[in-house]
Amino acid sequence: xxxxxxxxxxxxxxxxxxxxxxxxxxxxxxxxxxxxxxxxxxxxxxxxxxxxxxxxxxxxxxxxxxxxxxxxxxxxxxxxxxxxxxxxxxxxxxxxxxxxxxxxxxxxxxxxxxxxxxxxxxxxxxxxxxxxxxxxxxxxxxxxxxxxxxxxxxxxxxxxxxxxxxxxxxxxxxxxxxxxxxxxxxxxxxxxxxxxxxxxxxxxxxxxxxxxxxxxxxxxxxxxxxxxxxxxxxxxxxxxxxxxxxxxxxxxxxxxxxxxxxxxxxxxxxxxxxxxxxxxxxxxxxxxxxxxxxxxxxxxx
DNA sequence: GCGTCCAGGTCTACC
DNA sequence: GGTAGACCTGGACGC
Numbered sequence: 001x002x003x004x005x006x007x008x009x010x011x012x013x014x015x016x017x018x019x020x021x022x023x024x025x026x027x028x029x030x031x032x033x034x035x036x037x038x039x040x041x042x043x044x045x046x047x048x049x050x051x052x053x054x055x056x057x058x059x060x061x062x063x064x065x066x067x068x069x070x071x072x073x074x075x076x077x078x079x080x081x082x083x084x085x086x087x088x089x090x091x092x093x094x095x096x097x098x099x100x101x102x103x104x105x106x107x108x109x110x111x112x113x114x115x116x117x118x119x120x121x122x123x124x125x126x127x128x129x130x131x132x133x134x135x136x137x138x139x140x141x142x143x144x145x146x147x148x149x150x151x152x153x154x155x156x157x158x159x160x161x162x163x164x165x166x167x168x169x170x171x172x173x174x175x176x177x178x179x180x181x182x183x184x185x186x187x188x189x190x191x192x193x194x195x196x197x198x199x200x201x202x203x204x205x206x207x208x209x210x211x212x213x214x215x216x217x218x219x220x221x222x223x224x225x226x227x228x229x230x231x232x233x234x235x236x237x238x239x240x241x242x243x244x245x246x247x248x249x250x251x252x253x254x255x256x257x258x259x260x261x262x263x264x265x266x267x268x269x270x271x272x273x274x275x276x277x278x279x280x281x282x283x284x285x286x287x288x289x290x291x292x293x294x295x296x297x298x299x300x301x
Numbered sequence: 302g303c304g305t306c307c308a309g310g311t312c313t314a315c316c
Numbered sequence: 317g318g319t320a321g322a323c324c325t326g327g328a329c330g331c
Contacts, residue, residue, distance in 0.1 A: 134309095134310090135309075135310045135311065136308085136309045136310040136311070136323080136324080136325095137308090137309060137310085137324080137325065137326080138308080138309075138325080138326060138327075140325095140326070140327085141309095141324090141325060141326060144325090144326090179324090183324090183325075184324090185323075185324035185325065186311090186312095186322085186323040186324055187311095187323090187324085190311090190312095226311090226312080227310090227311070227312085228311085229310060229311045229312080230310090230311090231310060231311085232310075232311085249309080249310075250308075250309060250310085251309095
């Protein structure tokens with residue numbers, strides 16, 4: 001294993017809080033190795049090559065190493081460093097969020113622990129495809145769908161691991177193939193249409209991360225993708241760094257009513273009203289509220 | 302082992 | 317604008 005890069009992340013950064021921020025770390029081409037205390041990921045470089053990289057926590061940052069024979073020049077370091085920093089949201093400013101969290105009783109743990117960064121893929125395309133694969137099914141089925149996408153349509157990297165497929169690879173696969181081999185079921189035409197529009201350049205999801213457009217306009221563009229409804233769009237917005245939407249699913253809904261209404265159920269507008277005072281950070285406060293116990297349960301060490 | 306039912310989020314048709 | 321039904325799969329359950 002060869003050290004290839006160290007990414008500075010600052011004092012407030014928590015590697016494992018970010019890795020276990022939600023379910024993405026369990027979906028290929030991310031791989032958590034609890035025994036090795038590392039997160040691996042297959043990256044597609046700008047030169048078209050795919051590499052498997054291993055990431056581990058070091059004080060104030062992330063150490064990146066490679067099990068393979070990657071040419072570790074300045075161009076590689078810049079490219080891989082940018083992609084990994086993007087996944088871990090290193091450049092995102094959370095100071096306003098932490099200031100708000102410190103002000104609120106019951107939420108001070110957030111600033112103390114460095115929670116709040118949600119792990120994301122290097123590309124918005126991958127995040128959107130994965131989010132469609134989380135809709136209307138169990139998590140086990142999501143794992144099957146994403147696993148098949150990588151293993152059957154992604155490019156092979158070192159160690160028998162696969163990259164996430166490109167828009168072109170999905171676009172060329174066909175609906176029958178997606179249904180039969182990838183097990184994406186009725187979502188197949190949605191995935192196909194999205195991949196084809198991206199491949200043809202009709203939509204540019206990557207521009208959403210840096211877009212100066214108001215949040216509601218980006219939300220409308222995200223929701224314009226077939227197969228993306230309020231839940232999926234709200235969560236994609238969080239991965240774009242905009243936290244105005246809650247992205248409520250059945251699990252979060254049940255957890256909220258368990259935490260705040262002694263299990264008494266009600267309509268979603270009760271949840272929306274509860275988080276309205278949290279302003280532009282409400283989506284993040286909502287997510288951290290319902291998943292507060294996750295970290296203690298999932299943290300491997 | 303087989304059949305049935307249910308959960309999960311979004312789309313479309315209909316009122 | 318609101319609602320019902322269809323979409324597809326895995327898992328739970330009963331026989």
